[in-house]
Amino acid sequence: MPFLNVVDPAFDFAAPEVLAAQDAGWFADSPLGPIVLRHAEAQEILRDRRLDHGGDGFLRRDGITSGPIYDWWVPMVVNHDGADHRRLRGIVGRAFTPRTVDGLRPFIRATAEALADEIAEAGETEFAGAFADRLPLAVMSELLGVPAADHDLFSTWSSDIGLIFALAAGGDTAARVERAVVGLSGYIDTLIDERSKHPADDLISHMVAAWQVDATVTREELRNLLVTLVFGAHDNTSHQFSNAMVCFTDHPGQWTLLRDRPELADRAVIETMRWRPSAASVFRRATEDFTFHGLPVTTGTFMTIAVPTAQRDPRAYPGGRSFDITAVREAPLLQFGAGPHYCLGSALAHAQLREALPVLTRRFGPPVVAGEVSWRPPIGTQGPDRLPLRFAVAG
Numbered sequence: 001m002p003f004l005n006v007v008d009p010a011f012d013f014a015a016p017e018v019l020a021a022q023d024a025g026w027f028a029d030s031p032l033g034p035i036v037l038r039h040a041e042a043q044e045i046l047r048d049r050r051l052d053h054g055g056d057g058f059l060r061r062d063g064i065t066s067g068p069i070y071d072w073w074v075p076m077v078v079n080h081d082g083a084d085h086r087r088l089r090g091i092v093g094r095a096f097t098p099r100t101v102d103g104l105r106p107f108i109r110a111t112a113e114a115l116a117d118e119i120a121e122a123g124e125t126e127f128a129g130a131f132a133d134r135l136p137l138a139v140m141s142e143l144l145g146v147p148a149a150d151h152d153l154f155s156t157w158s159s160d161i162g163l164i165f166a167l168a169a170g171g172d173t174a175a176r177v178e179r180a181v182v183g184l185s186g187y188i189d190t191l192i193d194e195r196s197k198h199p200a201d202d203l204i205s206h207m208v209a210a211w212q213v214d215a216t217v218t219r220e221e222l223r224n225l226l227v228t229l230v231f232g233a234h235d236n237t238s239h240q241f242s243n244a245m246v247c248f249t250d251h252p253g254q255w256t257l258l259r260d261r262p263e264l265a266d267r268a269v270i271e272t273m274r275w276r277p278s279a280a281s282v283f284r285r286a287t288e289d290f291t292f293h294g295l296p297v298t299t300g301t302f303m304t305i306a307v308p309t310a311q312r313d314p315r316a317y318p319g320g321r322s323f324d325i326t327a328v329r330e331a332p333l334l335q336f337g338a339g340p341h342y343c344l345g346s347a348l349a350h351a352q353l354r355e356a357l358p359v360l361t362r363r364f365g366p367p368v369v370a371g372e373v374s375w376r377p378p379i380g381t382q383g384p385d386r387l388p389l390r391f392a393v394a395g
Helices: 016-024 039-047 055-060 068-073 082-096 098-122 127-132 134-144 148-169 173-197 203-212 219-250 252-260 262-275 346-363
Strands: 281-286 290-292 295-297 302-306 367-369 384-386 388-391
Touching: 039 281, 039 290, 039 302, 055 068, 055 281, 068 173, 068 219, 082 098, 082 203, 082 219, 082 346, 098 127, 098 134, 098 346, 127 134, 127 219, 127 384, 134 148, 134 203, 134 219, 134 346, 148 173, 148 219, 173 203, 173 219, 203 219, 219 252, 219 262, 219 346, 219 367, 219 384, 252 262, 252 346, 252 367, 262 346
Parallel strands: none
Antiparallel strands: 281 302, 290 295, 367 388
């Protein structure tokens, strides 16, 4: 059985040896346990009721048994099933209805144009900070009602909390996540108090009403839902934007093709998410002993899906080891999960890239890396933290 050191900062889910391991079998061993490399088996795992989201077991694996991270993570909506999960998901689900998402599209386009103006004026830009972080943050703030003056503070917390899936990387990761959880929780408490006194037409006000008027959620659950919403709506989309630009720096002809054929925007979004997903790993924990495609799985075992690898699996995506925005990809993406726990924010993330990419391709030529790129750890939310770019003149 191949061994893949996925916690090595230099690990690459699309390296030749990893794709060779995928050709040889559906899984490999790793410091985290079995790593799922193929799409079909990954889809089965996401839907298998003998596995759950891990709850406190995920944190115990990294030595966290109490404290702010534990108090946020364990009661999180994804760690609930059945009626409790439906109740909590229903409260936050109104943020991601088709009507809500479509209503945000003009704001997304206008914000993308304004940020593009700044890039055009500056010439070279650090794209992660100048665009990839700011657009999802503005959209999330518009949705929640977060004042623009608080964006910078909010951004740091939102980015650092996304390191929760990279705890195995060690270093100061846990400390950064804890600071973010504490900061965001305190800030959300302040917003809840403000909306309790002065309701507005924003998501937080509607969710506060679910607590105060409908009594369908406790205050602690409300805070947890809002912190989790920030975590899901900003950080993953921010890194997906940067990952999309890396795709196009590697494939400048595809950028020009999208400029000339903007009707390909939906396919381009799916292809960039497939090729370089921001959710590089998705895990599930066994709740009983069983055998899965010949592999004995014991209770408590974590099965980790190598999302970038599985989303290049040619068995699921014909020609899947090539980046092609004209391709029709019928197999579903894995990074958003499946079944009752399918990510509520996937449509909003898609809408942001769908509206922004044509703005960028219309206004700029293909991007070129203009300096050293710094990356998140390979597991968890993955993508550049710093992405210096220079854009060719559009012609």
